[in-house]
Amino acid sequence: MTTDYRQMWADLGIDLERHDALLGALPPIYQKAYLSQRNRPIGMQFFDFVVGDIHGIRVQELRQHAMNGGKVVATYCVFVPEEIVLAADAIPVGLCAGTQFSVPIAEEILPRNTCALIKSSFGFKLGRICPYVQTSHLIVGETTCDGKKKMFEILAEYHPVHIMEVPNKKSQSSRDLWRGEVAAFKEVIEKLTGNEVTGEGLARATKLVNERRRALQRLYNTRQARPVPISGKDALLVTQVSFYDDVARCVQQVNALCDEVEGRIAAGEGVFPADAPRILISGSPMAIPNWKLHHLLETAGAVVVCEESCTGTRAFSDLVAENGGTVQEQLRAIADRYMQIHCACFTPNDERLDDIVRLAREYQADGVVHYNLQFCHTYANEAVKVERALAEEGIPLLRIETDYSDEDAGQLRARVDAFLEMIRG
Amino acid sequence: MICAGLDVGSRTIVLAILDGGVVDSVILEAGLNPLRRCQELLADKSYRRLVVTGYGRHLVAPAVDGEVVSEIGAYAVGARHLYPDCRTVIDVGGQDSKVTLLSDGGEVHKFEMNDRCAAGTGKFLEVMSNTLEVDIGELGDLALSASKVVQINSLCTVFAESEVVSLISRGEESSAIALALHEGIATRIVGMVRRIGPKERVVFAGGAALNSCLRQLLSEKLGIEVTVPRDPQIVGALGAVLLAEHGET
Numbered sequence: 001m002t003t004d005y006r007q008m009w010a011d012l013g014i015d016l017e018r019h020d021a022l023l024g025a026l027p028p029i030y031q032k033a034y035l036s037q038r039n040r041p042i043g044m045q046f047f048d049f050v051v052g053d054i055h056g057i058r059v060q061e062l063r064q065h066a067m068n069g070g071k072v073v074a075t076y077c078v079f080v081p082e083e084i085v086l087a088a089d090a091i092p093v094g095l096c097a098g099t100q101f102s103v104p105i106a107e108e109i110l111p112r113n114t115c116a117l118i119k120s121s122f123g124f125k126l127g128r129i130c131p132y133v134q135t136s137h138l139i140v141g142e143t144t145c146d147g148k149k150k151m152f153e154i155l156a157e158y159h160p161v162h163i164m165e166v167p168n169k170k171s172q173s174s175r176d177l178w179r180g181e182v183a184a185f186k187e188v189i190e191k192l193t194g195n196e197v198t199g200e201g202l203a204r205a206t207k208l209v210n211e212r213r214r215a216l217q218r219l220y221n222t223r224q225a226r227p228v229p230i231s232g233k234d235a236l237l238v239t240q241v242s243f244y245d246d247v248a249r250c251v252q253q254v255n256a257l258c259d260e261v262e263g264r265i266a267a268g269e270g271v272f273p274a275d276a277p278r279i280l281i282s283g284s285p286m287a288i289p290n291w292k293l294h295h296l297l298e299t300a301g302a303v304v305v306c307e308e309s310c311t312g313t314r315a316f317s318d319l320v321a322e323n324g325g326t327v328q329e330q331l332r333a334i335a336d337r338y339m340q341i342h343c344a345c346f347t348p349n350d351e352r353l354d355d356i357v358r359l360a361r362e363y364q365a366d367g368v369v370h371y372n373l374q375f376c377h378t379y380a381n382e383a384v385k386v387e388r389a390l391a392e393e394g395i396p397l398l399r400i401e402t403d404y405s406d407e408d409a410g411q412l413r414a415r416v417d418a419f420l421e422m423i424r425g
Numbered sequence: 426m427i428c429a430g431l432d433v434g435s436r437t438i439v440l441a442i443l444d445g446g447v448v449d450s451v452i453l454e455a456g457l458n459p460l461r462r463c464q465e466l467l468a469d470k471s472y473r474r475l476v477v478t479g480y481g482r483h484l485v486a487p488a489v490d491g492e493v494v495s496e497i498g499a500y501a502v503g504a505r506h507l508y509p510d511c512r513t514v515i516d517v518g519g520q521d522s523k524v525t526l527l528s529d530g531g532e533v534h535k536f537e538m539n540d541r542c543a544a545g546t547g548k549f550l551e552v553m554s555n556t557l558e559v560d561i562g563e564l565g566d567l568a569l570s571a572s573k574v575v576q577i578n579s580l581c582t583v584f585a586e587s588e589v590v591s592l593i594s595r596g597e598e599s600s601a602i603a604l605a606l607h608e609g610i611a612t613r614i615v616g617m618v619r620r621i622g623p624k625e626r627v628v629f630a631g632g633a634a635l636n637s638c639l640r641q642l643l644s645e646k647l648g649i650e651v652t653v654p655r656d657p658q659i660v661g662a663l664g665a666v667l668l669a670e671h672g673e674t
Contacts, residue, residue, distance in 0.1 A: 401540060410435075410480050411521055415538055418497035422533045 005056050008063060012134035019129045022101050023055065026289060033295045037231055039271050041264070043257030044234050050241050051289075058244065059131040065091055066135060071193045074136035076121055077144055078310045078341055079166050081334050082209050083320065084186050086247070087201035088193040093132050094243025095139075097121035098287030100404040102129060110151060115375040116403040117287060118147045125158050132244065133159065138192055140185075142166045144345040145378060162188050170346055175339055182335040186327075202330040206320045208247050213316035215254035216242060220313065222261045223305045224363050227270020228278070229261045232304025233294045239311050240288035272303040277423045279303065280360050282386065283371035283379050285310035290404060293371055293412075300416050305363040308356050309371070314341050317355075344378035352382070353389040360395050366423045367396040369416075374403045396423060429472040430666025431491065432499065432659075433459055433481030436519035436547065437632060440466050441662035443670055450659045460485055476669040478661050480520065494668055496661055497525050497536050503664030504628040505531045507654050512624035515614060515643070515651065516660070517633035519547045524617045526624065537617040545613035547633045549585070553606050556589050557599045565636035568603035577605040585609070604638065611642035618647060627651045630660040 009016060030051055050058070062072045071090040075082075076097060085092040102123025103116060109126065110119055124130035133139070141152035141163045152161050164181045167174035186197050219238060222229055238257065242250050264270070279302045281293065286309065294304050307313065320337040324330070342352035360368055368390055370383045383399055390397045398419040402408055432439040438459060441450045456462055459481045467475075467489055475491035478499035486493045496516065504514045505527065514525040522545050525536040539545045554561045575597050579585045585606065592602050618627075627649050633639055634657035644651050654660060 411538075413483065414480065414496055414521060417493075417495035418533065418536055421495055421498045422536070425532065 005060075008060060009055070009131055012059075012063075012131050013128055014131055014134060015128040018127055019055075022099075022129050025101060026051070026054065029289065029291075033233060033291045034237070037233065037271070037298075039269075040234060041230055041257060041260050043253070043260045044237075046253045046257075047234070047237050047241055050245065051237070055131045058246075059135060061246065062091060062093065062132070062135045066137070071138070072136045073189070073192070074133060074139045076139075076148070077142045078315050079142050079144065079338055079343070080140045080164060081182060081185065081338055082247075083202060083205040083334050084182070084189050084197060084331075086205035086208065087197045088189045088195040089201075090189060090193050090195075091246075093136065095121060095124070095130065095132055095136075096240075096244075096288045097124070098240075098290030098404065100406075102127055103404060105129075109154065113375055114147050114151070115145075115284075115373045116405075117285065117373055117376075118145075118151050120287070120404065122151050122155060125155060138162055138188075140164060144343055145376070147375070166343070166345060168345055168347055170339065175336070178339055179332055179335040182331055182338070183328075186331060197327065199325065199327045199330060202327060202334070203322070203324050206322055206330065206334070208251075210319045210322065211251045212242060212247050212254070213319055215251050215258065216316040218258045219254055219261070220306060220316075222258060222265060225265045225270075226278075226364060227268075227274040227276075228272055228303050228305055229264035229270055230257075231271050231294075231298060232279070232281075232307075233291055233298055236286060236291065236294055236304070236307060236311065237288075239307070239315060240286070242315070243288075243311075272298075277302040277366045277420050278305045278364055280306045280308060280356070280363055280365035280368045281312070281371050282308040282356050282359075282368055283383070284373040284376050286371070287311065292402065292404070292406075293369065293400060296409070296412055296416055297369065300413065300420055302416075302420055305365060306359050308352075308359050310341075310343070313355070313359065314343070344382045349382060350385075353385055356386060357389055357393050357395070360390070360393070365395070367398065367419060369419070370397060370399045372399065372401045374401050426473045426670070427471060428666050428669035429467070429470060429475040429491075430499070430662045430664065430669055431463060431467075431475065431477045431479075431485065431489075432496070432661035432665060433463060433477060433479040433485050434519050434632075434661070435480045435521075436551075437658060438462055438466065438479075438481075439659050439662035440470075441659055441666040442470060442472065443666045448659075448663060448666065450656065450662060452658055455481070460488055463489060472669075474669040474672075476665040478665045480518075492669075494665060496521075497523055497533055499661045499664035499668065500630060501525055501527055501531065501533050501664065502667050503660035503662075504630060504654075506663060506667055507660070508626055508628055508652060511626045511628045511652075513618070513621070513627040515618060515627065515629045515634075516631040517545075517547055517614065517629075517639070518631045519551075522546050522614055522617065522631075522633075524614070524621050524623075526621045535621055537621050539613070539617070545610050545617075547631070549610055550606070550633060550636065550639075552586060553589060553603070556586055557593075557603060559599065559603070562635070564603055565607070565638035565640075567600050568607045568638040569641065571598065571600040571604040573598065573601045575601045575605045577602070577609055607636075607638045607642055611639060611646055614643060615646045623647065623649065625649055628660075629653050630657040632658050634658075
């Protein structure tokens with residue numbers, strides 16, 4: 001790390017001492033989980049660099065943008081329409097919320113029996129250890145879970161927050177409500193940036209974000225091959241990085257990676273033996289640097305072939321229609337695309353069950369691991385229906401409930417080993 | 426060929442040696458350094474092949490040149506060896522409780538494990554026996570001697586302990602409190618068994634199967650007589666040694 005960054009972090013109000021401890025904790029974890037993997041695609045070097053420089057160049061870019069009068073809009077959820085932010089020449093950045101490091105800080109205020117993702121995100125702001133939060137002019141929250149909803153009220157005491165109301169049903173009136181929320185969000189962004197969101201701007205932003213969705217779809221499609229040409233850990237990292245990297249650069253890097261990985265498929269090369277058990281993970285999101293379950297599975301001899309998750313297919317499966325038109329027409333197309341995300345906050349949410357079964361087939365999964373952050377009640381309860389849907393199809397399921405700490409590593413390993421023995425028969 | 430099976434649990438270590446069709450076993454406390462315990466235990470034993478199971482298997486196996494199998498797999502093999510008609514295994518150990526459904530042929534078909542916390546595990550009983558100042562080996566009999574029923578609402582080990590403390594200060598008999606704790610843990614385990622859809626014969630193994638009250642409550646609540654092997658703690662090590670002999674891990 002250069003001293004330039006230290007000055008930048010200090011200017012951003014970062015608690016430097018704590019921040020040093022955070023950045024010091026990351027390299028050994030990354031070494032163990034990532035750099036020790038064998039036969040990784042060369043295209044992963046870019047993503048290794050991004051993690052190695054996690055609070056460096058990208059923060060500098062955002063800060064430069066801010067110094068030039070631009071705005072930075074921070075988000076936690078795949079429901080927040082990036083297109084609108086980009087159309088106003090602001091930069092959207094997905095915040096990380098995936099480390100135990102910030103959890104104890106959050107527990108000074110939030111109840112302990114709150115999900116790790118909520119605590120982690122809140123702790124980053126409270127502890128002033130995330131330069132992305134510090135750089136941002138607005139945090140956009142949503143109502144996808146009750147814990148988050150209430151946490152955002154407290155977060156608003158520390159940072160400007162805008163809340164989008166995500167409905168809980170998929171009815172016409174819910175759709176109308178969401179369209180209204182998207183239209184209101186446009187007003188909020190216009191006011192924040194002082195820039196008008198035009199039809200032209202929306203069309204350009206839509207095309208750009210769709211490009212990234214297509215690139216990620218392309219990457220995920222390569223994981224359907226047997227043997228798998230890229231590890232689940234690496235693919236997860238690409239998705240995680242796509243939340244905060246520059247969109248155009250991300251598209252370019254992911255496509256370059258895909259060129260290489262598709263070449264591996266043509267040559268029949270893989271990173272795991274062709275008979276390694278193939279696992280589809282489904283459930284709660286895995287925010288960077290949460291690689292716990294992937295690491296556990298892939299060091300136990302399995303390979304993760306897909307994530308049905310907000311840090312997986314739900315982030316990029318559907319495109320926004322690129323039909324252009326008036327601002328209103330385009331906002332409607334954007335709203336309708338986001339309503340296609342089958343989050344467990346909806347009731348009923350049978351489309352998610354269909355997605356899981358379909359993905360298990362498409363990716364030739366030998367089993368599904370349902371990943372549940374402890375205290376995430378929507379996913380925990382929906383797992384009952386997931387289990388039934390998979391039982392009908394004869395697909396084995398393992399339910400894992402955990403958080404970001406390592407204290408349950410042995411218990412998780414017991415479950416994973418038994419599950420893999422069962423799959424191998 | 427002489428084979429060895431080692432079950433490195435969170436509370437106990439069990440070694441089973443199979444020599445000429447006869448199984449010999451040793452049970453030790455895991456203590457603070459289970460790896461050293463295992464090394465000492467194996468030092469004077471000779472065997473051709475070793476399979477390690479239990480919570481500490483990945484810690485111990487590489488150091489003692491053993492192969493590994495999960496507890497679920499080991500208990501399935503062990504229970505099936507003792508009772509060839511076994512279709513359901515309940516294993517309540519130190520920090521995990523597990524219910525496994527076996528296929529007709531004895532393969533693991535499905536399994537359920539406790540939630541993340543210690544509720545419904547042997548650890549829960551251990552903490553509670555400390556609070557009630559009774560030896561863990563006598564907790565079950567104490568509960569069965571209760572002449573009165575009290576209610577404990579929480580199964581969280583931490584919350585239940587404070588409930589127990591308030592019941593004690595209310596002057597409740599320790600036998601009634603012990604019974605309430607067993608009711609709670611049995612209900613939790615029965616929930617897991619129901620979820621999996623049990624088939625008979627149901628074998629109850631692991632350290633907690635030594636507990637007379639838990640055995641009785643499980644049978645009552647399930648409406649199925651659960652079978653407890655003579656040495657319920659050695660079933661995992663037995664499964665491991667059988668896998669060592671048959672060459673499958």
